[in-house]
Amino acid sequence: METELFLGGKWVPASSGNRFDVLDPATGDTIASVADGAEVDAIAAVDAAAAAGPGWAATPPRVRGEVLRKAFELMTERAADLAELISLENGKALTDAKGEVTYAAEFFRWFAEEAVRIDGNLTGAPGGTNRILVTRQPVGVCVLVTPWNFPAAMATRKIGPALAAGCTVVLKPASDTPLTALAMAAILAEAGVPEGVVNVLPSRSSGKVVSTMLRDARVRKLSFTGSTEVGRILLAQAAENVVNTSMELGGNxxxxxxxxxxxxxxxxxxxxxxxxxxxxxxxxxxxxxxxxxxxxxxxxxxxxxxxxxxxxxxxxxxxxxxxxxxxxxxxxxxxxxxxxxxxxxxxxxxxxxxxxxxxxxxxxxxxxxxxxxxxxxxxxxxxxxxxxxxxxxxxxxxxxxxxxxxxxxxxxxxxxxxxxxxxxxxxxxxxxxxxxxxxxPAAPFGGVKQSGIGREGGHEGLLEYLESKYIAVNW
Incomplete structure (x- = not known):
């Protein structure tokens, strides 16, 4: 069971040496003690993601897809252990936890296939003056903030399309359920994800570490799943640097x-x-x-x-x-x-x-x-x-x-x-x-009104991590 921060492809303690306890909801007893990341660790995570960005973006889509496919296979092989871990730290019935592992792994398989389907288009300008060439490029360093209720699936639903698109990520998991996210990091590393492409930063100081990353000009994407109240705060913070945002917020x-x-x-x-x-x-x-x-x-x-x-x-x-x-x-x-x-x-x-x-x-x-x-x-x-x-x-x-x-x-x-x-x-x-x-995983998941912005899953989920570039050209 991994309990340290995962930064730059390495397991490292929090800079402060601080740790926090993860509790078993069935008893209230402590399961494990996990490294408690702070603002300086958040910057280190962004450093690692930014350094790995150009290389991962240049990696052929087929190669990126094969890494995600390997992660799907590893999750499937270890489904029983992952389900037990989810159930232990989250409290959900083991049947539900097994279902989550299957669902979570499918996002890696789906986006392994989507990695080679990053499209563009070529048209002629209506006035006949030039060609309109549109290509897609990865948005850049992504901060992913996930909730405790589906600790595996909410991570893979964000990591899968980000990696398929050629982005690098910093995952900030919920402090109630960090163990599953750290297990995901280990699987991705074993699947061949290069150092720095995926970073996992557990922290009890969620607001501070996420705000620190959003203030960093190298961060170009925020994907958040959680309450509408917190989503409003993060949208305001993301606006300061005009960060691309996806929000899956509350439901009723x-x-x-x-x-x-x-x-x-x-x-x-x-x-x-x-x-x-x-x-x-x-x-x-x-x-x-x-x-x-x-x-x-x-x-x-x-x-x-x-x-x-x-x-x-x-x-x-x-x-x-x-x-x-x-x-x-x-x-x-x-x-x-x-x-x-x-x-x-x-x-x-x-x-x-x-x-x-x-x-x-x-x-x-x-x-x-x-x-x-x-x-x-x-x-x-x-x-x-x-x-x-x-x-x-x-x-x-x-x-x-x-x-x-x-x-x-x-x-x-x-x-x-x-x-x-x-x-x-x-x-x-x-x-x-x-x-x-x-x-x-093949359908666009998301809401309207105050339930969110953007979609996860489906081809739309991949597009959330891509920017369209228009090139005007004649020949």
Whole structure:
């Protein structure tokens, strides 16, 4: 288990010698002590990335792609160990952790193939004066800031396209889950990534080290996944040097079920959309809007399924719902549920935090939730499903759009025309139509409104790390 900073292809201690503890969410006990990077280490990371930049940009795309392909193969070979590590430091059930490793590795495979598909174009100027030649070039040194909820996948979703495009990177992982990011660094080094191309900088002083890098003129790209509140701050800081930014921010996903939906499919989709990663996902269904005629049946069946889930340590093979990541997260979920109950909602199952060690919260279904309830305004980030009823298509769309966020939405209906119509009307970057899962490395992932800027995955994800250069030429 690597626990030092990874800078310039070497494992080095923090300049200050400081370290911080990584905790097991199931017990609150310390798993490991990790080097705590500071501003001087951030500059060293940028130094390494900048020095490696020209050589990596000049490396043939096929070679870059083969390195990413090797990283995919190594991740696949070590999937069991990586899943156990993710579960240990993140708390997610081992089944979810295994799914994350598979998903994360696929980003390396996808962008290994995209590396050789960096396109350009040649056209004639409308006035006939010259040719318009457009080529793509790597944007440069990239700072990548990732969250704790998918510590492997959020890293590979950024590293994969950056390396495919010919960029070098500094990864700043969440301080709750740095061990997985360091494991990714080791795999990439073994796969043949040259020294300095990938640097990993764990730190408890996230704001300071990221701000330091953004003030460095050599940094030309920031890709951030996290809360909208932090995203706003980073956008303001990036503006000082006009740094290219990609932001995947908060979500507040509506899950809309019409009376003509296949109820079996809707329940299965709800379990997937709500309970993937224990609800600790930006794509998690956050607000359930169910047509009045089927609301009681939907609520009863969803509660039945959620109450049957096995809660326990993520590393236990029998566990289906692990602990939440830390005390702040479980306390927030508990406060949101208490507020909803105090306002008149009813807990059909769950609804209170258990006593004992660990950051656990039981799967919870709330009915009788008012359309203006506070729990509908915030990302819950836990295994809680608040249910609101509606009586028509227009009301469903209005309720779904009544949020500052617009990352993903889910729609269940037996009427394809209605499904497509509602999908177009809902303000979200992604829609799962009769599906509880939208994430795919080959698809553009991202939101609208205050859920972000730009896209990750798909060919669009590669373009985020490239600049278009126009050359005017005659011949």
């Amino acid at each position: 996903a509506p899950f809309v079920v019409f009376a003509d939906a296949d109820l079996d499919a809707a329940i299965e989709g709800a379990m997937l959309a709500k309970m993937r990663n224990g609800g600790e996902a930006c794509t998690a269904a956050n607000r359930f809007f169910v047509e009045a005629g089927i609301a009681d049946e939907f609520s009863r069946r969803l509660a039945q399924r959620m109450s049957a889930l096995v809660v326990g340590p993520g590393t236990d093979e029998k566990t289906q719902v692990g602990p939440l990541v830390n005390e702040d997260t479980v306390a927030k979920v508990d406060d949101l549920v208490k507020g909803a109950l105090a306002a008149g909602a009813e807990a059909v199952t769950g609804g209170s935090r258990p006593a004992g060690k660990g950051f656990y919260y039981p799967p919870t279904v709330l009915t009788g939730v008012g359309a203006d309830a506070a729990i509908l305004r915030e990302e819950i980030f836990g295994p809680v499903a608040p249910i609101v009823t509606f009586t028509g298509e227009d009301e469903a769309v209005r309720l779904a759009n009544d949020t500052e966020f617009g990352l993903v939405a889910y729609v269940y209906t037996g009427d394809l025309a209605r499904g497509l119509r509602v999908s177009e009307r809902i303000e979200a970057g992604m829609v799962g139509l009769n599906r509880g899962l939208v994430s795919d």
